[in-house]
Amino acid sequence: MKSSAICPFDGSLEATAAVLQEADRFAEETGLTGKQSLQLRLLTEELLGMVNGVTKVRDGSFAIELKDGEYRLLLSAETFPVGERAQKRLLDTSSTGENILYQGVAGKVRMVVDWYRQGGDPAGRGDSFAGGFHDESFEEWSLVRMRNYAARERKAAKWDKLEKSVLEHLADDVRVGLRRDKVVITVHKTFHNAEV
Numbered sequence: 001m002k003s004s005a006i007c008p009f010d011g012s013l014e015a016t017a018a019v020l021q022e023a024d025r026f027a028e029e030t031g032l033t034g035k036q037s038l039q040l041r042l043l044t045e046e047l048l049g050m051v052n053g054v055t056k057v058r059d060g061s062f063a064i065e066l067k068d069g070e071y072r073l074l075l076s077a078e079t080f081p082v083g084e085r086a087q088k089r090l091l092d093t094s095s096t097g098e099n100i101l102y103q104g105v106a107g108k109v110r111m112v113v114d115w116y117r118q119g120g121d122p123a124g125r126g127d128s129f130a131g132g133f134h135d136e137s138f139e140e141w142s143l144v145r146m147r148n149y150a151a152r153e154r155k156a157a158k159w160d161k162l163e164k165s166v167l168e169h170l171a172d173d174v175r176v177g178l179r180r181d182k183v184v185i186t187v188h189k190t191f192h193n194a195e196v
Contacts, residue, residue: 002029002030003064004022020044024041027041040191044073051183051185055077058078059077060078060183061074061075061076062076069190070172076183079181090176090185094175
C-alpha cells in the first residue's frame with residue numbers, strides 16, 4: 001500500500017491549496033494518466049468543497065491511500081457542532097446513507113453516548129433547549145452559541161449540491177461518519193493501471 005503525505009486541513013484556502021497540490025503529486029507518483037489525475041483532483045476538490053460548504057472545520061487532516069488500484073481519499077475533521085441539516089446533507093452523500101461511526105458494537109456505544117450528550121434524542125438533534133447549544137462541561141444557554149449554530153445550519157441549507165453530484169458520478173463509493181463535532185469521509189475510486 002502507498003500513502004500520500006498527511007495534509008493538515010482547517011478549511012482555509014491555504015490548506016485547500018496544499019491538499020490539492022499533494023493530490024496532484026500523488027497522482028503523478030502513482031502513474032495515473034492525465035484524465036485519471038484530473039478525476040482524482042476533481043474528487044479531492046469536491047470532497048473539500050462539500051465539507052466546507054456544509055460544516056465549519058476547526059482542524060483536520062487529509063490523505064490518499066492506494067492499494068490494488070483503489071484510491072481512498074480520507075478526510076477527518078473536527079468541526080463546530082454539526083446540525084440536523086448538515087448531518088442530513090452529508091449522510092445523503094454516502095453511498096449507503098448510513099453513518100459509519102455508528103456501525104458495529106463500538107458504533108452503537110458511540111451512538112448512545114452522543115444521544116445522551118445531545119439531550120436524549122435518538123436522532124441526535126437534542127431537545128429544543130440543548131440542540132446544538134449543549135456544552136459538555138456545563139449546561140448553559142448562550143446567545144452567541146445559538147447564533148453560530150443557526151448560521152452553520154443556514155450555510156448547510158444553502159449548500160450547492162454540485163459537489164454531491166460530482167462525487168456520486170465519479171466515485172465508486174463514498175462513506176460518511178458523523179458525530180456531534182467530527183466528520184470522517186472516505187471516497188473510493190479505482191484506477192486499474194495505477195502503480196501499487
